[in-house]
Amino acid sequence: MSRDVLGLVVGMALGFAGWFGGFGAFLLVAALGTAGFVAGRFLEHGGDLRELLASRDRGGL
Template identity: 65%
Template structure:
């Protein structure tokens, strides 16, 4: 499935949630979608758990100085 189709489905899900459930449902669907995306990337091996908590600009040696 292409990323365009995935984006289309996600947009439609958010649109339906916003229309039928209001803004709270829209936020809930968006938050759960983001969590599912991160978990999917982790399970595919594209994301390391340390990437979420490690500062980007500094290496391990910079913290000890």
């Protein structure tokens, strides 16, 4: 799936959450989406916690 389509899906999910659930649901979906992204990136790149923290300290993630 391309990044454009993924961005569209995420945007639509956040829009639906905001429309039907209010601002609290919007924030919950955004937070869980961020947690899922970080977990997926962590697992995709080998799962070494030291590398994840080191890349965060250098400004990249």
